[in-house]
Amino acid sequence: xxxxxxxxxxxxxxxxxxxxxxxxxxxxxxxxxxxxxxxxxxxxxxxxxxxxxxxxxxxxxxxxxxxxxxxxxxxxxxxxxxxxxxxxxxxxxxxxxxxxxxxxxxxxxxxxxxxxxxxxxxxxxxxxxxxxxxxxxxxxxxxxxxxxxxxxxxxxxxxxxxxxxxxxxx
Amino acid sequence: xxxxxxxxxxxxxxxxxxxxxxxxxxxxxxxxxxxxxxxxxxxxxxxxxxxxxxxxxxxxxxxxxxxxxxxxxxxxxxxxxxxxxxxxxxxxxxxxxxxxxxxxxxxxxxxxxxxxxxxxxxxxxxxxxxxxxxxxxxxxxxxxxxxxxxxxxxxxxxxxxxxxxxxxxxxxxxxxxxxxxxxxxxxxxxxxxxxxxxxxxxxxxxxxxxxxxxxxxxxxxxxxxxxxxxxxxxxxxxxxxxxxxxxxxxxxxxxxxxxxxxxxxxxxxxxxxxxxxxxxxxxxxxxxxxxxxxxxxxxxxxxxxxxxxxxxxxxxxxxxxxxxxxxxxxxxxxxxxxxxxxxxxxxxxxxxxxxxxxxxxxxxxxxxxxxxxxxxxxxxxxxxxxxx
Numbered sequence: 001x002x003x004x005x006x007x008x009x010x011x012x013x014x015x016x017x018x019x020x021x022x023x024x025x026x027x028x029x030x031x032x033x034x035x036x037x038x039x040x041x042x043x044x045x046x047x048x049x050x051x052x053x054x055x056x057x058x059x060x061x062x063x064x065x066x067x068x069x070x071x072x073x074x075x076x077x078x079x080x081x082x083x084x085x086x087x088x089x090x091x092x093x094x095x096x097x098x099x100x101x102x103x104x105x106x107x108x109x110x111x112x113x114x115x116x117x118x119x120x121x122x123x124x125x126x127x128x129x130x131x132x133x134x135x136x137x138x139x140x141x142x143x144x145x146x147x148x149x150x151x152x153x154x155x156x157x158x159x160x161x162x163x164x165x166x167x168x169x170x
Numbered sequence: 171x172x173x174x175x176x177x178x179x180x181x182x183x184x185x186x187x188x189x190x191x192x193x194x195x196x197x198x199x200x201x202x203x204x205x206x207x208x209x210x211x212x213x214x215x216x217x218x219x220x221x222x223x224x225x226x227x228x229x230x231x232x233x234x235x236x237x238x239x240x241x242x243x244x245x246x247x248x249x250x251x252x253x254x255x256x257x258x259x260x261x262x263x264x265x266x267x268x269x270x271x272x273x274x275x276x277x278x279x280x281x282x283x284x285x286x287x288x289x290x291x292x293x294x295x296x297x298x299x300x301x302x303x304x305x306x307x308x309x310x311x312x313x314x315x316x317x318x319x320x321x322x323x324x325x326x327x328x329x330x331x332x333x334x335x336x337x338x339x340x341x342x343x344x345x346x347x348x349x350x351x352x353x354x355x356x357x358x359x360x361x362x363x364x365x366x367x368x369x370x371x372x373x374x375x376x377x378x379x380x381x382x383x384x385x386x387x388x389x390x391x392x393x394x395x396x397x398x399x400x401x402x403x404x405x406x407x408x409x410x411x412x413x414x415x416x417x418x419x420x421x422x423x424x425x426x427x428x429x430x431x432x433x434x435x436x437x438x439x440x441x442x443x444x445x446x447x448x449x450x451x452x453x454x455x456x457x458x459x460x461x462x463x464x465x466x467x468x469x470x471x472x473x474x475x476x477x478x479x480x481x482x483x484x485x486x487x488x489x490x491x492x493x494x495x496x497x498x499x500x501x502x503x504x505x506x507x508x509x510x511x512x513x514x515x516x517x518x519x520x521x522x523x524x525x526x527x528x529x530x531x532x533x534x535x536x537x538x539x540x541x542x543x544x545x546x547x548x549x550x551x552x553x554x555x556x557x558x
Contacts, residue, residue, distance in 0.1 A: 074341065074348070077283050082250035108529045115530070115557055118208070119307055122245045122255040122279075144250070 086147035087126035212238035347397035371512025403452025436506035
C-alpha cells in the first residue's frame with residue numbers, strides 16, 4: 001500500500017513540472033492573444049485627421065485653435081496669405097468627426113453658423129468636396145487652401161503636401 | 171364699390187407678385203452672375219386684441235396674414251482681398267399693400283488683415299448688436315420681430331440702423347479673448363415725414379442714402395470683447411453714435427420746427443447715443459441684452475436724457491426654443507427728437523416658442539403684451555420663417 005502511494009506521489013511530482021510548463025505556456029499564449037486583440041482594437045479605434053496644405057503654404061504648422069478659427073472664418077489671413085478652407089461633404093464620416101472634435105459643433109449647427117456669418121459680413125465659406133482625394137487635389141491646386149483628410153489618405157501624396165496638424169480621433 | 175374692388179385687385183396683384191417673387195427666388199440657382207445669392211422671407215399671422223381705441227382699419231385687429239420682407243443677399247469675392255456684398259428687399263405696407271424695393275446694404279471692401287478691413291457703401295449701423303448680427307433675416311431671430319427700438323428707420327425704429335459712408339473694422343486675438351472693433355462715418359440722417367399740423371409727430375429717420383442735408387456727418391463705433399476658456403460664449407460690447415438731426419415734412423425738403431409740449435421750438439438736435447450690450451450664446455442658452463442712452467441737445471442750451479433697453483432669454487431644447495423678452499423705453503415728453511417721432515414711454519413683454527423645422531426654416535408662436543401711456547393691447551403672432 002505504501003509502495004503504491006509512493007509510486008503515485010513520485011509520478012505526480014515528476015509530472016508536475018511538465019504540467020506547470022504547459023499551463024504557463026497556455027496562460028502566456030492566452031495573454032499574448034488578448035494583448036494582440038486589445039492592441040489591434042485600440043489601433044483601429046485611434047485614427048488621425050491630418051490638416052493639410054500645399055507645399056507653398058506660408059505656415060509650416062497650425063495649432064488646433066488656429067484651425068478652429070479658420071473653419072469658423074475668424075482667421076482669414078496667415079503671414080499675408082488669404083486662407084481658403086476646404087470642407088468635406090456631410091456624407092463623409094470624417095466631417096462629423098472633424099466638426100465635433102475641432103469646432104464642437106454638429107453638422108446642422110455648422111451650416112447655421114455659416115449662414116449667419118455670411119449674412120453678417122460675407123467672406124469665403126469652406127468649399128465642400130466629395131472625397132478626401134478631391135480635398136487633396138483642391139489643396140494642391142489652390143493657393144492658400146487648407147483641407148482635412150484622414151492621415152492614412154495622405155500616404156500617396158505626401159511629397160506634394162504639408163501636414164500642418166494631426167488630430168487624433170478615438 | 172368700384173373703389174373697393176380696385177383695392178382688392180391691388181391686394182390680389184401684389185399678393186400674386188410676392189408669391190411669384192418667392193417662387194422665383196427659390197428656383198434661382200445659388201450662383202448668379204458669379205455672385206452667391208441667398209435670401210430670407212417669412213409669412214406671419216398677427217392678431218391684436220384689447221386694443222383701445224380699436225380701429226376697424228387696423229389690419230392686425232382684424233387678424234392679418236402678412237408676407238414678410240423678401241430679402242435677397244448676394245456676395246462675391248472679386249479677388250483674395252476685395253469682396254462685395256449687397257442686400258436688397260421687397261416689402262409691402264400693411265395698410266396700403268403698396269410694395270417697395272430697397273437696397274439695404276451695398277458694401278465693397280478690402281481686407282488688409284484680420285485686424286483691418288476697409289469698406290465703402292451702405293452698411294447696417296454698428297451701434298446695435300442686434301442690427302449687426304441679424305439684419306433682415308427673420309429666420310436668424312429666435313423671436314418673431316426685432317426689439318421695437320431696433321426696428322428699421324422706415325418702420326418706427328428709434329436708433330439709426332443704416333449708414334452710408336466708410337467703415338473700418340477687424341478683430342484681434344489675445345490671451346484674454348477676442349477684441350472686435352468697428353468704426354463708421356458718413357452721411358448724417360434726417361427726420362422726415364414730420365407732421366406738426368396739431369401736435370408734432372409721425373416722423374421717421376432717413377439715413378440720407380443719396381444726399382446729405384447738412385455738412386455735419388455722423389460717426390459710429392463699436393468695441394466688443396468675447397473671452398475664451400471658461401467664459402467662452404460670453405460677449406460684452408460698448409458702442410456709440412454721434413449725429414446732428416434736422417426735421418422735414420413728408421416731401422423731405424420743407425424744414426419743420428419742432429414744438430415741444432412745453433412750448434420749446436427746435437430746428438436742430440445734436441444727438442449722442444451710447445450703448446452697452448451683453449450676450450451669452452453657449453450651452454443651449456441665448457441671452458441678449460442691450461441698453462442705450464440718448465443725449466439730445468438743442469441750441470437753447472437744453473439737454474434731454476432718454477433710455478431704451480431690452481433683455482431676451484431663450485433656452486434651446488432639441489429643436490424647440492422657448493423664449494421671453496422684456497423691452498422698455500423711457501423718453502422725456504419734451505425731447506424734440508422723440509416729439510418729432512411721436513414716441514412715448516413703452517414697455518413690452520413677449521413670450522413664445524420657436525420650433526426649428528430644418529436648419530433653414532422655423533415656426534414661431536408668440537404672445538406680446540404692450541403697454542404705453544395712451545394704449546395697452548395684446549398681440550399674438552405665428553410666423554413661418556425661412557432662408558434659401
